[in-house]
Amino acid sequence: MSVAPPHSSLLGKQSGNVARRKAQNVVMLSLCMLAAGLAILVLGLVLFFLLSKGFSSLHLSLFTRPPDNIDIKKGGMIQSIFGTLVLLGIASCLGLPLGILGGIYQLEAKGKFASTVRFFTDVLNGIPSIVIGIFAYAAIVYPVAQAHPGTGFSAYAGGFALGILMVPTVMRTTEEILRLVPFALREASLGLGATRWRTMWSVVLPAARGGVITGIMLALARIAGETAPLLFTILGSEYFSTHAVLGGHAHVPTLNAPIDALPLRIYNYSQDVNPDRQAQAWAGAVVLISLILVLSIAARFATRGNMQEEK
Amino acid sequence: MMDVTTQKPSSLQDLARSQTSTPTATKILVENVDFYYSAFHALKTINIVIPDRQVTALIGPSGCGKSTFLRTLNRMNDLIDGTKLTGKISLDGEDLYDKRVDVVDLRKRVGMVFQKPNPFPMSIYDNIAYGPRIHGLTNRKKLNEIVERTLRGSALWEEVKDKLKASAFALSGGQQQRLCIARTLAVEPEVILMDEPCSALDPNSTFRIEQLMEDLKKDYTIVIVTHNMQQAARVSQRTGFFLRGEMKEFGDTDQIFTSPKQKDTEDYVSGKFG
Numbered sequence: 001m002s003v004a005p006p007h008s009s010l011l012g013k014q015s016g017n018v019a020r021r022k023a024q025n026v027v028m029l030s031l032c033m034l035a036a037g038l039a040i041l042v043l044g045l046v047l048f049f050l051l052s053k054g055f056s057s058l059h060l061s062l063f064t065r066p067p068d069n070i071d072i073k074k075g076g077m078i079q080s081i082f083g084t085l086v087l088l089g090i091a092s093c094l095g096l097p098l099g100i101l102g103g104i105y106q107l108e109a110k111g112k113f114a115s116t117v118r119f120f121t122d123v124l125n126g127i128p129s130i131v132i133g134i135f136a137y138a139a140i141v142y143p144v145a146q147a148h149p150g151t152g153f154s155a156y157a158g159g160f161a162l163g164i165l166m167v168p169t170v171m172r173t174t175e176e177i178l179r180l181v182p183f184a185l186r187e188a189s190l191g192l193g194a195t196r197w198r199t200m201w202s203v204v205l206p207a208a209r210g211g212v213i214t215g216i217m218l219a220l221a222r223i224a225g226e227t228a229p230l231l232f233t234i235l236g237s238e239y240f241s242t243h244a245v246l247g248g249h250a251h252v253p254t255l256n257a258p259i260d261a262l263p264l265r266i267y268n269y270s271q272d273v274n275p276d277r278q279a280q281a282w283a284g285a286v287v288l289i290s291l292i293l294v295l296s297i298a299a300r301f302a303t304r305g306n307m308q309e310e311k
Numbered sequence: 312m313m314d315v316t317t318q319k320p321s322s323l324q325d326l327a328r329s330q331t332s333t334p335t336a337t338k339i340l341v342e343n344v345d346f347y348y349s350a351f352h353a354l355k356t357i358n359i360v361i362p363d364r365q366v367t368a369l370i371g372p373s374g375c376g377k378s379t380f381l382r383t384l385n386r387m388n389d390l391i392d393g394t395k396l397t398g399k400i401s402l403d404g405e406d407l408y409d410k411r412v413d414v415v416d417l418r419k420r421v422g423m424v425f426q427k428p429n430p431f432p433m434s435i436y437d438n439i440a441y442g443p444r445i446h447g448l449t450n451r452k453k454l455n456e457i458v459e460r461t462l463r464g465s466a467l468w469e470e471v472k473d474k475l476k477a478s479a480f481a482l483s484g485g486q487q488q489r490l491c492i493a494r495t496l497a498v499e500p501e502v503i504l505m506d507e508p509c510s511a512l513d514p515n516s517t518f519r520i521e522q523l524m525e526d527l528k529k530d531y532t533i534v535i536v537t538h539n540m541q542q543a544a545r546v547s548q549r550t551g552f553f554l555r556g557e558m559k560e561f562g563d564t565d566q567i568f569t570s571p572k573q574k575d576t577e578d579y580v581s582g583k584f585g
Contacts, residue, residue, distance in 0.1 A: 110392060184429040188491070191387060192442040192498055193419035202441065207432045 050289060054282030062283055067238045072276040077284055079240050080265040083155070084291070087234070087261055088220055090159025091166055095223075096216060098163075099170025104200055106175045125168035129161075133229030136161035141233060153235035155255040161229035166219045173215025177208045210302050217299030221292045227263040234259045236268060262288045338363040338502060338532040339384060344398035346376075346383060348391065353379045355556045357398070361502075361549075366524055366533045368543035368564065371553030372584065377536045380553065381504050384534065385421035386414050402502070419446065422500035426507040428487035430479035430494075435471050438479050438490055442498035457497050465493035466523055485516025492523065503527065505535040509542065521546050540580055544568050552576045 061076045068075030106118055136157050145152030181204045189199040205212065230236075235258035243254035262284055269281035339361035346354035354376050361367050369377040382388045383396060386407060400407045407417060430438050439458045448454060458475065462468040467489040471482070479490055488508060495503055505524075509517040524533055524546050537543050543550050544564060551561040552575070560567060560576045571577040578584055 182429070184425060184427060185431060187387065187390070187423075187425060188429045188431065188494075189441070189445075190390065191385065191418055191423035191425075192445065192494065193415045193417075194441075194445045195415055198445050202445070203431050 047289070050282065050285050054279075054284075054286040057279040057283035058286055059283075062280070062287065066240070069238075072274060072280070075280070077260070077262070077265050077280070077287075079237060080260040080262045080284065081287065081291075082240065083234070083237070083260040084224060084262045084288075086155050086255065086259065087158050087162055087230075088224060090155060090255070091162035091223055092216075092220070094160060094163030095166030095170055095219065099167045099216075099219070100174050100212065102167065102171040103174025103178065104205075106171065107178045108196065108200070121168045121171050124164075125172070128228070129165055129226050130228035130231075132161050132164050133232040136164070136229060137232035151256065153233065153258040155234060155241075155257075155259040158230050158234035158259065158261065159255075161233050162223040162226060165223050165226060165229065169219040169222060170215055173218070174212055177211030177215060178204055180211070181207045213302035214299040217295050217302070221295045221299075224292055224295070225263055225288060227267050230261050230264045231267075234261060234264065236260050236264050262291070335365065336363040337361070338403065339534075340399075340401045340404075342399045342401075344380075344383065344396060344400060346379060346388070346397075347395045348379075349393040353556050354383070357558050359551060359558065359561055361532065361534060363532050364528055364530070365549060366528050366535060366547040367549040367551065368547035369534065369536045369551045369553060370538075370540055370543050371559075371579070373538075375553040376556040377551075377553040378506055380558075381506055381534060381536050384502070384504055385418050385423055387418075387423065389414060419498050420500055421502040421504060422495035422498060423504045423506065424488070424492050424495055424508045427511050428484055428491050430482070430487050430490055433479065434476045435479050435482070435490060436475040439494050439497045442494060446498060461493040461496040462490075464496050464527070465489040466519060467493060483516070485512045485519065488512060488516065488520060489523070492520070492527075496527075500531065502532045502534065505533065507536055507538060510538060517542070540568075540582075552579060554579070 059073075059076075061074055062078075063076060063081065064078055065074065065076035066079045067077065102117070102121070106114060106121075140157040140160055141152040141154070144154070144157075178200075185203055185207060186199050189203045190196070194202070237258045237260045241254050241257035241259050242251035243257070245252055266281045266284040266288065269277045269284065272278060272281075337360050339359075341357055341359040341361070344354060344357040345352065346357075357380060359367075369381065371377050379388065383400060384407070388394050388396070396408060402417075402421065406412070431441060433441070436458055439461055440454045443454060443457055448457075459468060459472075462471060467486060470486060471477075471490075474481075479487065482490060488511075492503075492508075509520055512520065521542065524535070527533060535543075535546065547564045549562065550564040550567040552559045552567060552571075552573070554575055560571060560573045562572075567576060568580050571580060
């Protein structure tokens with residue numbers, strides 16, 4: 001016959017062991033909260049500094065006018081905002097197909113070549129962005145300038161550099177997200193006689209749509225703030241780059257000329273001795289952060305729609 | 312004595328006769344099939360005649376190879392690396408593993424319903440239209456017809472006819488499984504493979520799917536893997552008993568459950584193990 005141990009009273013004094021475990025729990029929980037709080041605090045400080053320095057210079061003219069070299073305060077940076085959007089567009093044309101198709105390849109393909117590709121993608125991810133800028137300079141800017149003196153720096157070159165920077169991020173997130181789609185879904189599609197590509201396109205990709213879009217948005221947010229590769233590729237400009245047509249009677253926007261971008265403009269102004277220019281650099285930083293924030297929020301919305309569908 | 316695992320059949324007719332008491336047309340013929348996952352010998356010298364327009368049940372304990380076998384019938388195992396099959400499986404006399412066979416065509420003719428309901432993340436309508444669409448059908452009117460016919464065929468029409476545009480995930484598990492059956496029917500297969508189709512369902516849904524199989528066998532050849540011996544007894548005309556990668560016994564369902572010839576079969580169907 002076994003004797004049951006005496007029950008401790010629920011309301012009485014707790015044994016030392018329980019008290020120690022509870023204390024441990026409280027300590028660890030506090031440490032986690034502290035770490036999370038610090039991470040948020042850093043973001044908060046950055047935003048606070050930006051807003052306190054940049055808010056006063058945030059005028060409507062910033063979004064409507066190009067820089068004004070006579071009355072600096074009246075000038076804006078619309079050509080930089082426009083340029084950043086153009087660069088994001090060109091980079092997407094290169095980075096999205098390569099990244100998404102490459103991610104699909106890495107998911108589907110097995111064997112030596114696939115693992116080699118994966119390794120080099122990781123290496124590419126680790127290459128400093130300034131090196132990519134130098135590469136774009138050597139691959140596009142310099143040869144073009146040799147062939148057609150007076151040209152070279154262009155939106156194409158900048159978009160090319162940023163596009164390369166996007167590829168590894170988009171590739172990896174696409175692969176990881178697609179991997180999360182249950183294998184049963186693919187089996188169902190293949191079992192109906194669908195080809196692998198059809199299965200990917202009509203079942204797996206739509207099921208992972210939200211995650212893929214999030215990956216794209218994060219990659220765009222990342223490259224929107226890149227400055228180093230732009231130094232070598234777009235040169236910067238205080239005007240909308242246009243190209244004369246109809247014998248000089250009309251001007252159309254051109255991508256084959258120096259163009260401006262927000263981070264580059266911020267960098268240039270921050271080096272300026274004129275305090276008005278410096279103030280505009282702060283304001284430009286606010287604009288850039290807001291642009292990235294909009295992209296991130298858009299990513300959130302894209303993901304949320306998907307969650308609802310999967311429920 | 313008809314021990315097909317040890318006796319080499321002298322001809323197809325002999326093999327067919329050895330496994331059936333009533334002669335019916337042969338739909339799928341499996342001859343001396345061995346299957347390997349890399350080094351693991353998963354199926355050992357399987358010989359089976361699967362009759363046309365009947366339900367054939369495959370039973371056996373977990374890991375005995377019955378699901379693996381089922382998946383050799385529409386080459387779903389091709390998706391797994393390092394698998395190897397020897398022997399011959401033929402559908403209406405044509406070798407499934409011939410180099411000229413396109414698995415896409417094969418899987419159109421030999422459809423599959425899986426253990427867990429796996430509807431696509433689309434509407435009920437699009438789930439069913441998916442199959443016909445991938446095979447090139449775009450005519451809206453014909454698609455509508457197929458959707459209604461297959462949903463009626465899978466006894467789901469009355470429950471979903473007013474919400475065809477709703478997400479398939481809004482359906483219950485049993486409804487989802489019937490949707491998956493309708494989706495399989497929509498590509499007009501000749502054979503339907505069912506891999507434990509009721510194991511994730513409640514008794515009521517299971518009952519409805521069993522009724523459905525009874526109806527479907529008028530037009531389709533059905534091969535079902537099940538853990539549930541009562542289910543095998545209820546729905547099938549033929550039963551095969553698998554153990555450790557071998558097919559121990561294959562015959563009329565009545566005979567397997569009432570007078571099994573093998574000791575292992577008797578022990579399994581009487582619940583001594585498994």
